[in-house]
Structures are given as C-alpha cells and as structure tokens.
Amino acid sequence: MEMNHTIWKWRSASVLSRGLLAAALAVGSFLIPxxxxxxxxxxxxxxxxxxxxxxxxxxxxxxxxxxxxxxxxLVSIQTGSAPLQAVPAQTKIRVSLDGYRVKVLESSTWQAAADAAKKLQSTTDKPQLFVATKNGATVYQLYTGVYASENAAKEGLARVVKVGLTIPAGQAPMLTGNKHLSTGGYSTQQEATVALNQITAAGFDAWVVLLSAADGSARYEVWAGEAANESDLATFQAGLAAALPQFVLSAVAVTAPGLIVRMDAGLDWNSESQASHYIVSGSNAKFAASANDAGIQMVERSKRTYRGNLELSGLNGSLAVINVVPLEQYLYAVVGGEVSSGWPEEALKAQAVAARSYALSQGNKFDVANVVDTTLSQVYNGIGAEAPVITRAVDATAGEVLMSGGKIVEAVFSSNSGGVTADPTEVWNNGGDVFVSVASPEDIAAAATSKKWFNVILANGVSGYAREDNVKLTGNQTSAGLDIVTATTKDVNIRSLPVIESTVSPVGKLNPGENAVVLDKVIESGSYSWIKGPYTSAVLLKSLQGKTSGSLPSSILSLQVTGRGPSGRAIQVKANGEILQVKYPDLFRSSFNGLPSTLFDIVPSGSYTVLGADGSTATISNSQSAGVLSASGMVTVAGTGTVVMGKANTARVISSNSGFLFIGQGNGHGLGMSQWGVKGMADNGNDYKQILQHYYHNVTIVKE
Known part of the structure; x- marks a missing residue:
C-alpha cells in the first residue's frame, strides 16, 4: 500500500522562526514508500x-x-478569521477540552479547595480548580477529568468518593458534561459580560464564550450549565428560566465550536495564582495559539517552546494539540534533537537530508498529523534544540531528499549499528533494495571518550567491574596468566556492570593494598557496546509475555541464539530448545527486557559448557561439581565461583545466581543510516552525499 506524503499547508500560518527536530524510528514501524x-x-x-x-x-x-x-x-482555524483573544507576553493561559468531568466540590476559600486537590493529585483523577462568582460571592470549583466517556466519568466519580475528601455540607461530587444553554449572541465581550453577571448573581454557572462568525469576525455568547445528559440539562433549564425569564434560552449543539472562558486557580497548589482558562467546546471545533517569532512554550511538554501554530481540538474524548510548523524549521529541531551540534558539518547535512526524506514519506500516517514528536516518528523537542550550525546545515540542503524508483525514501536511521548495519530481514522483514547490510566501522566513534572497565574477581569471590582510572596493574599475574590489579584510591566501587548507575548499589569495594584478578577488559556500556543482565528466568518470562505467538515454558533453563541474519543479528532464539516465535526479529529487543539492539550473544551467568574429546558437550550448572584434570591429577571443583578461561587471557566466573547475560553492540534497530557511523565518516573526510549513498543503496539525492 502506498501512502500520500503530501504535507498539508495551513494558509493562515505565519512565517516562523527557525526550529529543529530529531529522528529515530520505533519498534514496529513499517517501511512504506x-x-x-x-x-x-x-x-x-x-x-x-x-x-x-x-x-x-x-x-x-x-x-x-x-x-x-x-x-x-487565540484564533479559530478558518481562513480569514479574526483573532478571538490576544494573550499578552509572559502571561500563562490554560487550555482544556469540554467534556465529562466530576465536579468534586465548591468552596468559599482557596485553601480548602487546594487541600482537596492535593489529595487528588496523586490519584488517576487529576484535579482542575476554577474560580468564579456566584450569588455575588467568590467561589472555588474543584473538578477532575476530562474523561473520554460518560462511563469513564462515572468510574471516576466512584473513585473520587472513596478518596476521603472533606466535602462541604449539602454538597456531593457530581457528574458534569458538555451540554450547555445559550442566551444568544453579543457584539462585544462587554455586553456578554453584563449578561453573564446577571446569571451568576442568581446562583447559576455560566461563562462567556468566544466564537467565530461565518464572515470570520469574532462574536460572543453566554453559555450556562454543564449537564452530562439531556435530562440534567432540562432540569437546569427549568430552574434558570424560572429565575431569569428575560433570557431566551436554547440548547447549544454539541458540534458548535466555541472557546469557553473560565478562570483557573490551580497553577500552584501551594499558593493561589490565577490564569485565564479556555475550554475547547464542540465536536468539530478547532482553534489555535497562533505563531509568533519567540515561539510558544508548553509547560506540560517538558516546558518546550515551539515554532508555528499550536492547533487545539478534541479527538476521541481527549485534548489534541498539533504543532503546525514549516517543514524546514521542523528540521532545525529534528536534527538538533537527534545529533550533537558539535558534530562535523557533513554529518549534520546527512542527518538533515535523511530526516527530511523520512518526514515527507509519512503522509497522513497519524490521521490528524503527519508525524508525532517521539521516536515513533522523529524526536522533536522544539526551539530548545536549535543551534546556528544545525540551521546552516539544514539550509545548505534545503529541499534535498533521497529518491529511489521515483519515490521519496523513508530514510530510517538508528543511533549506532554496532559496526555493521542491519538487513531488512533482521528487522521488520521489509524495506526493498534501498536497505542492505553494510559495514559501519566508524560506529566506534561513539566510544572514543569512553572509559575501559576491568572485569575482576575479589579475594572474597565477588566479581564485578572496576573503572580503569580507579585501579592499576600490579605487574603480577596468576598461575593461569591472568593480570592482577589493585586500587589507586580508597573504597573503589565494584559495579555489577561496566557502567555507573546511580540506582544500583556496588557489589563490592577494593582498597589500596588489596588485589583483584582481572578476568577481562571491556569498553564502558554505551551505544557502541554494552552488557545487560544477568536477567533471571522470571524477569525474562515477564518481559516475553504478549510478544511471542507460542506458549512459554514455566522456567527458562537454557537460552541460545540459534539463527543470525546477514549482519550477525539474532533472528532466531530458542528457550529450552524451543523456538521463541516473534512477529519480526527486531521484537527481540523489547522481548528481552529492552535490549539496545539485536546484535548480541547470550551468556548464562550460572553455568558453563564443557567440550569433550569426542566432540560432545555438557553443561555444568552452579549447583554441580565437575572433575578437572590438572597438573597434579584429577580434582573436583564446585560450580559456583569457578573461573572459566577463554581466549586471549580472558575469563569469566560462574555466579551463584542463575540468569542470562546479554553482551552486544549497537543501539537501535540498525537499519539504514547509523548516526555515529555518519559522525565517524565525516571525521574521516567524507561529504554528506558519500555518507548517504553508503548507507542507502540505489538512491539519488534530489532537490525538490
């Protein structure tokens, strides 16, 4: 199936300042030209x-x-529409969707409402606090929601009741919704406010609403009530009509677009501060915060600031926020989010062309959007990722895309291919002749500044990793030819893996004067090479749940890579001798507790395999003993603590804990361009076209 990759234009979008974005394809994406x-x-x-x-x-x-x-x-998305509301500089506003809420309580004091909100904050029912005037007095109105459906709101109501909040006498949490009454239109906001004050003075909830007229001009209405169903709306209408018969009331169509203006009092639960709060109402409603040169910050999205328009609407009962931004400025942010601005210019250009090609190949993949801002498409972090050198690289390649067979290539890429890129058969089983496995030795550039770590065994039998700058070789060796190290400073941490993880405690300490035997020396775990685990059978079985088509064993006793693709990536793995059936090979990454790549070996931490003289093999577990022929004759050694010699004066120790270590290279699916390889090739003097045509085959670079 082919996808239309036309990027829709928004004719009313203003010219934006430069921005940038980053790209990485997520597991399960498919390559569709x-x-x-x-x-x-x-x-x-x-x-x-x-x-x-x-x-x-x-x-x-x-x-x-x-x-x-x-x-x-704030504008209506309608050609020629006049602005509905100006938002001053450095002024916070809030936007939400009109829908089902739970009205928890009303209070005459902010503190009482805030105390209740704090209790709700840790639950799934997130609080929203508004301030209004009713019966001539200030009232604070606490809600939870919005909920996607009436049933979901009812479930929320049941949870809220159980929280144990202090509810004022005569009140009870209740369901509210998006059914309103209109008192008619007004030519100015001031006129609408007069009507609003009459209704609220009588004790009814009502709000000024901003709308766009058919001719594009701004107009105003007053909407009253927030009923969850027709019956509740009819009851509310009867009460309002009896109290204020001078108003001609009519039900607002659920499709009618409007911005309900309320006042938010929940910006900070520790002290009262207020902000205008605009509620997007109407199933067909689309509004936007229109672009300016500085960009618009969104607090909830890690306080990122975005160029372009922020389109505000409802989708499937939730607020939808779509950033509509010029393509080239989007790329400023993508490239800046994907790679370092300190990389060579040719590397940045290669990233720009790949990201542009990827973006243009997506069509309306996400129905209301071409792409998303995560690795499911390309990482997009807004203006904060911008840098002048990246802007220059994007501008220098403006409009350039990768083409193959007359179509724009979906130019996927990953962080590091571990020395060799993947073949499509090793990832998602598709990709055409653009993607083939190629050598990428420059990937090691990712480890250029990485420390080395010694895998050591301490005198007490504990094994782990010590960073090279904390230990030194003594010049002595064991009888087996293994080096001995000692600490260069007090209390050197021995880590379970060759990387510092603040949440993982050291497995031991080494001090000056104490010796440790070196089993191996490895690069610090990172994007080029890594060690994960050991993972127990229980951990792996939990991770495998829902990712395989066959039944899983009750316990994993053995785990082996039994099939590899052209690049050496795992395409078949057996547990207890049975194939683990996955939909596509790249799924092994998430299946085995989130591995960085599928270019890995599996090493059992609690057993080793012995090769007999006749070619037969036997596996010895940590609970078994084995007879070993030594210079002094046959001796018996226990499984746990046994040091197994490998090649080139390396060794490993058999752990008392059974599990499986994953030792691998690369970070990401490995298909297409390797970003660290691009950096290495640029360091070596290759230009961006040579780089792109190394990683993507049968392509031409065309300026669109």
Missing part, C-alpha cells in the same frame, strides 16, 4: 504533541499551560 506528490518548499508539517489516535499513537493530558515571551492570539 510514498507516492510522487511532494510538499512545496513553503509547506508545513503537522506534528502531534498530544492526541489519542487509537492504536497508532496515544499521549494525552487533561490540560496544557501555554505562554510566550511575545504576545500571541
């Missing part, structure tokens, strides 16, 4: 920041908090 229609040079791309797109993508949030160093406007 696009058709021949391309975005224009001034086209925009739609990036989903928050949206519920079903099985394709789901990242949701109850509300977003926006602000900018410059003023910006």
């Amino acid at each position: 696009a058709n021949e229609s391309h975005a224009d040079a001034d086209g925009t791309i739609r990036v989903a920041l928050y949206a519920d797109i079903g099985s394709k993508y789901k990242s949701t949030v109850p509300l977003v908090t926006l602000q900018s160093e410059q003023s910006f406007n």
Whole structure:
C-alpha cells in the first residue's frame, strides 16, 4: 500500500522562526514508500504533541499551560478569521477540552479547595480548580477529568468518593458534561459580560464564550450549565428560566465550536495564582495559539517552546494539540534533537537530508498529523534544540531528499549499528533494495571518550567491574596468566556492570593494598557496546509475555541464539530448545527486557559448557561439581565461583545466581543510516552525499 506524503499547508500560518527536530524510528514501524506528490518548499508539517489516535499513537493530558515571551492570539482555524483573544507576553493561559468531568466540590476559600486537590493529585483523577462568582460571592470549583466517556466519568466519580475528601455540607461530587444553554449572541465581550453577571448573581454557572462568525469576525455568547445528559440539562433549564425569564434560552449543539472562558486557580497548589482558562467546546471545533517569532512554550511538554501554530481540538474524548510548523524549521529541531551540534558539518547535512526524506514519506500516517514528536516518528523537542550550525546545515540542503524508483525514501536511521548495519530481514522483514547490510566501522566513534572497565574477581569471590582510572596493574599475574590489579584510591566501587548507575548499589569495594584478578577488559556500556543482565528466568518470562505467538515454558533453563541474519543479528532464539516465535526479529529487543539492539550473544551467568574429546558437550550448572584434570591429577571443583578461561587471557566466573547475560553492540534497530557511523565518516573526510549513498543503496539525492 502506498501512502500520500503530501504535507498539508495551513494558509493562515505565519512565517516562523527557525526550529529543529530529531529522528529515530520505533519498534514496529513499517517501511512504506510514498507516492510522487511532494510538499512545496513553503509547506508545513503537522506534528502531534498530544492526541489519542487509537492504536497508532496515544499521549494525552487533561490540560496544557501555554505562554510566550511575545504576545500571541487565540484564533479559530478558518481562513480569514479574526483573532478571538490576544494573550499578552509572559502571561500563562490554560487550555482544556469540554467534556465529562466530576465536579468534586465548591468552596468559599482557596485553601480548602487546594487541600482537596492535593489529595487528588496523586490519584488517576487529576484535579482542575476554577474560580468564579456566584450569588455575588467568590467561589472555588474543584473538578477532575476530562474523561473520554460518560462511563469513564462515572468510574471516576466512584473513585473520587472513596478518596476521603472533606466535602462541604449539602454538597456531593457530581457528574458534569458538555451540554450547555445559550442566551444568544453579543457584539462585544462587554455586553456578554453584563449578561453573564446577571446569571451568576442568581446562583447559576455560566461563562462567556468566544466564537467565530461565518464572515470570520469574532462574536460572543453566554453559555450556562454543564449537564452530562439531556435530562440534567432540562432540569437546569427549568430552574434558570424560572429565575431569569428575560433570557431566551436554547440548547447549544454539541458540534458548535466555541472557546469557553473560565478562570483557573490551580497553577500552584501551594499558593493561589490565577490564569485565564479556555475550554475547547464542540465536536468539530478547532482553534489555535497562533505563531509568533519567540515561539510558544508548553509547560506540560517538558516546558518546550515551539515554532508555528499550536492547533487545539478534541479527538476521541481527549485534548489534541498539533504543532503546525514549516517543514524546514521542523528540521532545525529534528536534527538538533537527534545529533550533537558539535558534530562535523557533513554529518549534520546527512542527518538533515535523511530526516527530511523520512518526514515527507509519512503522509497522513497519524490521521490528524503527519508525524508525532517521539521516536515513533522523529524526536522533536522544539526551539530548545536549535543551534546556528544545525540551521546552516539544514539550509545548505534545503529541499534535498533521497529518491529511489521515483519515490521519496523513508530514510530510517538508528543511533549506532554496532559496526555493521542491519538487513531488512533482521528487522521488520521489509524495506526493498534501498536497505542492505553494510559495514559501519566508524560506529566506534561513539566510544572514543569512553572509559575501559576491568572485569575482576575479589579475594572474597565477588566479581564485578572496576573503572580503569580507579585501579592499576600490579605487574603480577596468576598461575593461569591472568593480570592482577589493585586500587589507586580508597573504597573503589565494584559495579555489577561496566557502567555507573546511580540506582544500583556496588557489589563490592577494593582498597589500596588489596588485589583483584582481572578476568577481562571491556569498553564502558554505551551505544557502541554494552552488557545487560544477568536477567533471571522470571524477569525474562515477564518481559516475553504478549510478544511471542507460542506458549512459554514455566522456567527458562537454557537460552541460545540459534539463527543470525546477514549482519550477525539474532533472528532466531530458542528457550529450552524451543523456538521463541516473534512477529519480526527486531521484537527481540523489547522481548528481552529492552535490549539496545539485536546484535548480541547470550551468556548464562550460572553455568558453563564443557567440550569433550569426542566432540560432545555438557553443561555444568552452579549447583554441580565437575572433575578437572590438572597438573597434579584429577580434582573436583564446585560450580559456583569457578573461573572459566577463554581466549586471549580472558575469563569469566560462574555466579551463584542463575540468569542470562546479554553482551552486544549497537543501539537501535540498525537499519539504514547509523548516526555515529555518519559522525565517524565525516571525521574521516567524507561529504554528506558519500555518507548517504553508503548507507542507502540505489538512491539519488534530489532537490525538490
């Protein structure tokens, strides 16, 4: 199936400042060539920041908090529409979706409402606090939600009731919704406010609503009530009509677009601060925070600041936020998020062309968006990833894409291929003739500044890793020819793996004057090479759940790579002699507790294999003893603590804990371009076209 990769333009989008983004394809993506229609040079791309797109993508949030160093406007997405609301510079606003909520309580004091909100904050039912005027007095209204459906809201209501909140006398948490009454239209916001004050003074909930007229001009209405169903709305209407018969009330259509204006009082649960809160109402509603030169910050998205328009709408009962940004400026952020601005210019250019090709090949893959801002598409972190050198690299390759067979190539890439890129058969079983396994020795550039670690065994039998700058060789060796080291400083940590992990305690200590035997010397675990585990049978079985098509054993006693592809990546693994059936080989990464790549070996930590003179093999576990022929004759050695010699004066110790070590190279799926390999090739003097044509076969570089 071919996908239309046309990037939709938003004609009302203003010219944006430069931004940048990063790219990495996630597990399970498929390579589908696009058709021949391309975005224009001034086209925009739609990036989903928050949206519920079903099985394709789901990242949701109850509300977003926006602000900018410059003023910006809230607008209706309609050609020629006038701004609905100006937001001053350095002013926070909030935006959420009109829908099902639980109204928890009303309080005359902020502190009482905030105390209840704090209790809800740690639950799944996130609080929102508004302040309003009713009956001539200030009232704080605490809600949870928004919920995607009435049933979900009812479940939320049941949970809220059980939290044990102090609810004012005469009140009880209740369900609210998106059914409202309108009192009609007003030509100015001031006129609407007069009507609003009459309704709230009588004790009814009501709000000014911003709308766009058919001719594009801004207009105003007052909406009253927030009923969850028609019956509740009818009851509310009867009460309002009886109290204020001068108003002509009509039900607001659920499709009617409007921005409900409320005042938020929940920016900080420790002290009261307020901000305007705009609620997107209407099933067909689409509004936007329009672009300015400074960009708009979104607090909930790690306080990232974005060029372009932030489109605000509802999708599947949740708030959808889509960044509509010029393609080339999107690339400033993508390249900056994917690779370091300190890399050679040719490496940055290669990344720019690959990222542009990938973006243009996606079509409307995510229905309401072309791409998302995570590694499911390409990493996109907004303006914060920008750098002048990256901007120059993107500009220098403006419009350039990779083409093959008249179509733009979906130019996937990964962080580090571990010395050799993957063949499509080793990843997702598809990819055409653009992707083949090629040598990538320059990947070792990722380890250029990495420390080496000694795998050692201490005098007490504990084994682990000591970093090279904390120990030194004594010049002595064991009778087996293994080096001996000692500590150069007090309390040298012995780590379980060759990397510092703040959440993992050391397995031992080594001090000056104490010796340790060197079993091996390895590069610090990183994107080029790594060691993971040892993982127990229970850990692996839990990770394998739902990822294999066959039944799993009750316990994993043996685990072996029994099939490898052209690059040496695992394409078949057996547990207890039975094949673990996965949908595609790259799924082994997540199946085995999140491995960096599938270019790995499996080493049992609690056993070793003995090769007999007749070619037969036997596995000795840590609970078994074995007869060993030594210079003094036959001796019996226990399994645990046995040091097994390997090649080139290396060895390993048999652990008392059974499990499986994964020793591998590379980070990512390995298909297409290797980013660290690109850096290494650029260091060696290759230009970006040579680099791209090394990693992608049968391609031409075309300026669109």
